[in-house]
Amino acid sequence: MLRPENEQDLSEIIRGADGALRIIGGGTRGVGRPVAGEVLETGAMSGISLYEPGALTLVARAGTPLAEVEEVLASEGQRLPFEPADMRALLGLSGTPSIGGMVAANASGPRRVQAGACRDSLIGVRFVDGSGTIVKNGGRVMKNVTGYDLVKLMAGSWGTLGVLSECSFKLLPVPEAQATLLSDAMPAAEAVALMSRALGTPYEVSGAARRADGRVGLRIEGFAQQVGYRRDKLREALGGAWEVLEGADSAGFWRDIRDLRAFAGQGGDVWRISVKPSDAPELVARAYCPVVMDWGGGLIWALCDEGRDLRADMGSFSGHATLIRASEATRARLPVFQPEPAAVAALAQGLRARFDPRGILNPGLMG
Amino acid sequence: MEMPQPDATVLAKRDRIVTRLAAVVPPEALITDEAECRAYECDALTVYRCIPMAVTLPSSTAEVAAILRICHEEGVRVVPRGSGTSLAGGALPTEDSIIIGVARLREVLEVNYPDRIIRVQTGITNLSVTGEVESDGFFYAPDPSSQLACAIAGNIGMNSGGAHCLKYGVTTNNLLGVTLVQMDGTVVELGGAHLDAAGYDLLGVVCGSEGQLGIVTEATLRILPKPEGARPVLIGFDSNEVAGACVSDIIKAGVLPVAIEFMDRPCIRACEDFAHAGYPDCEALLIVEVEGSDAEIDEQLGLIKQIARKHDPVELRESQSEKESQKIWLGRKSAFGAMGQINDYICLDGTIPVSSLPFVLRRIGEMSREYGLDVANVFHAGDGNMHPLILFDANKPGDLELCEAFGADILKLCVEAGGCLTGEHGVGIEKRDLMSVQFTPEDMEAQMRIKDVFDPRWLLNPAKVFPLDVSAARRAAA
Numbered sequence: 001m002l003r004p005e006n007e008q009d010l011s012e013i014i015r016g017a018d019g020a021l022r023i024i025g026g027g028t029r030g031v032g033r034p035v036a037g038e039v040l041e042t043g044a045m046s047g048i049s050l051y052e053p054g055a056l057t058l059v060a061r062a063g064t065p066l067a068e069v070e071e072v073l074a075s076e077g078q079r080l081p082f083e084p085a086d087m088r089a090l091l092g093l094s095g096t097p098s099i100g101g102m103v104a105a106n107a108s109g110p111r112r113v114q115a116g117a118c119r120d121s122l123i124g125v126r127f128v129d130g131s132g133t134i135v136k137n138g139g140r141v142m143k144n145v146t147g148y149d150l151v152k153l154m155a156g157s158w159g160t161l162g163v164l165s166e167c168s169f170k171l172l173p174v175p176e177a178q179a180t181l182l183s184d185a186m187p188a189a190e191a192v193a194l195m196s197r198a199l200g201t202p203y204e205v206s207g208a209a210r211r212a213d214g215r216v217g218l219r220i221e222g223f224a225q226q227v228g229y230r231r232d233k234l235r236e237a238l239g240g241a242w243e244v245l246e247g248a249d250s251a252g253f254w255r256d257i258r259d260l261r262a263f264a265g266q267g268g269d270v271w272r273i274s275v276k277p278s279d280a281p282e283l284v285a286r287a288y289c290p291v292v293m294d295w296g297g298g299l300i301w302a303l304c305d306e307g308r309d310l311r312a313d314m315g316s317f318s319g320h321a322t323l324i325r326a327s328e329a330t331r332a333r334l335p336v337f338q339p340e341p342a343a344v345a346a347l348a349q350g351l352r353a354r355f356d357p358r359g360i361l362n363p364g365l366m367g
Numbered sequence: 368m369e370m371p372q373p374d375a376t377v378l379a380k381r382d383r384i385v386t387r388l389a390a391v392v393p394p395e396a397l398i399t400d401e402a403e404c405r406a407y408e409c410d411a412l413t414v415y416r417c418i419p420m421a422v423t424l425p426s427s428t429a430e431v432a433a434i435l436r437i438c439h440e441e442g443v444r445v446v447p448r449g450s451g452t453s454l455a456g457g458a459l460p461t462e463d464s465i466i467i468g469v470a471r472l473r474e475v476l477e478v479n480y481p482d483r484i485i486r487v488q489t490g491i492t493n494l495s496v497t498g499e500v501e502s503d504g505f506f507y508a509p510d511p512s513s514q515l516a517c518a519i520a521g522n523i524g525m526n527s528g529g530a531h532c533l534k535y536g537v538t539t540n541n542l543l544g545v546t547l548v549q550m551d552g553t554v555v556e557l558g559g560a561h562l563d564a565a566g567y568d569l570l571g572v573v574c575g576s577e578g579q580l581g582i583v584t585e586a587t588l589r590i591l592p593k594p595e596g597a598r599p600v601l602i603g604f605d606s607n608e609v610a611g612a613c614v615s616d617i618i619k620a621g622v623l624p625v626a627i628e629f630m631d632r633p634c635i636r637a638c639e640d641f642a643h644a645g646y647p648d649c650e651a652l653l654i655v656e657v658e659g660s661d662a663e664i665d666e667q668l669g670l671i672k673q674i675a676r677k678h679d680p681v682e683l684r685e686s687q688s689e690k691e692s693q694k695i696w697l698g699r700k701s702a703f704g705a706m707g708q709i710n711d712y713i714c715l716d717g718t719i720p721v722s723s724l725p726f727v728l729r730r731i732g733e734m735s736r737e738y739g740l741d742v743a744n745v746f747h748a749g750d751g752n753m754h755p756l757i758l759f760d761a762n763k764p765g766d767l768e769l770c771e772a773f774g775a776d777i778l779k780l781c782v783e784a785g786g787c788l789t790g791e792h793g794v795g796i797e798k799r800d801l802m803s804v805q806f807t808p809e810d811m812e813a814q815m816r817i818k819d820v821f822d823p824r825w826l827l828n829p830a831k832v833f834p835l836d837v838s839a840a841r842r843a844a845a
Binding site for chain 1 (some may be wrong): 479484505525536537539540555557559560562563565566567568569570571572575592595616618620621622623659660663666667718719721722747751752785787788789790791792793794802805806807811813814816817818
């Protein structure tokens, strides 16, 4: 296993590589087509290089454990806004989630609907491309339009365009309080309509999900008085009967949604479907299997029979489906990522050819 | 400003190119008369001007594609243009270029409240997007000062920001999908109404690429429910340093204002004379705005005022009415216009880490004395995006050059302080030659690879973003 100590080291290793490399951070998000290659693990490039609470910014080396960052932020009452998931239970993996892996996966949890995705909070990257060249883009300030935005490109590129060495983030304060309104079980169509109404109110709903059991949760965060006020206004605006979860109960509800606990330890394949919320009920019907819905319906997690081509079964739709958990055989047989229209695929291919001309970084992972 | 040699072959076949264009757009959408083309010779960075070969104003994606196909075949450079409000010269033509303006692409294609999106053609102005959904309680968050005039196409090209992005982000955070016409006329859909990219985040790459990767004809934008209310507080200080420290403390305290705006004395005076916003006469003024219900606003402003008091403000005044709030914002938003009435100026746009604010402001003050040119500072303090306005006299020989040198020094200072050259205006022509201050050759090489993929012949929006010597080999090979 290759384990670079620092960016320079990483650059030399990649430059000197004579075959495919399988890039891993903590190895806790094993998504994508199986990759054959020597493992390059980033864990030794660790540590927070800069944290300025007064500027809401943090810079950390890619191998830094996510937990370490979260702990440091918590000590100043701040957090990463996008609520990155811990996929270990779902995927049956151990290991330590890293900052770089989180960014490479663009891992964004329930707060995506309000605070944006990982890519929206990511304000700078340093990485080493497939030729061993060190590249920086963005920086440590939250408003920056200097040159092209490779920061967004790197988020969600699964280590296929470069190996991240350092990432900078915009942060948010942790609100004083939170509460969740929890409905009775309801069908998907009704749930999406309800979540859409909630997200259309001015009460700043920061999570809108439908659990596998059909119950809808709506989260409010803020100062204590604010949360109480918004919770009541929201309940009033939506009508119906609601259970209220406060504090740790509310946090627990969202941790379960974020990490998809409902499907952890359950047999079957897991698909992640990103879609326009109002199209979601129809897709849920076509999928005809247990689902968890997040992002107000814009994200569907589906648990289906092993080896089933759920994407094909859902027919054509606007959005995309990713096979998150399946056997190696299934992941080798079905495209893990949504096949792209020819013109878009040509652009992606062109980028890959230029950033990794030898095709050695996680080759084939994204298809 | 150095520009590449006009392509003589292209100039020589101008008539043929115009004839071919006339076959794909209606007569009213093709401007070839030199006097009429002159209206497009510059954008809001008026010191640089050049009359293009012709101007096209297509009204559909198909027309844009047809024009681009012709230009691609003929090897003609193309300059995309929104409303021409770029402060960086992003829409400056070259002599051998065709302008593709989006002014006639003005349709609202879909307003969808359940999914909280609006789909528009990109010639529509920023403010009219909000105008479209406002009566139903929604708004489009990015709010550049030029929002009355600037087009969504330009907002996407430059990844425009505004005063409220501390809470709501900039264009890229509010853009879900685009229809992009590539230089060879290929039309691609990137993103859509869903929240994340399918493969690589090409949408994120296109946003802020200054019209160099393609022309965006349609966009799906996120709309948000309007907050119940918003209220600003004015906080005056007798020093810039203290105001900067106050900003940092507010942020650290866990309040998230939607905006924290900062003005220094020259700017406060000019704005007050112009808009009569009731600004106090002091060294530094913060406008801090929070949102929510009345009770929520009271709670947040209470905390902010408590923090401000620790810094001995010379003025601490909460807006008492909607009318007063509007006046306060009118003052701030008319800052550039107000300065323009009393002086010629250039407006900078560097961003710095908020923690460096006092240091950078002090250095700018010192440099102002060294150069003998006055500076007025107005900026988005919450996110460190500065807008120093350097005042000069356009009629005085050498003053502009002096002013530009001073500007370059300020931007270098921003980079040294850990920031960047441009926070929301873009590089354009203006900061092109400063790119190497912020980026290594390898950093720029990585960016130019993107251009190679989307526009292999380097025909789109030429001579912008990358220093000419850095892109020379690519342009020569194309």
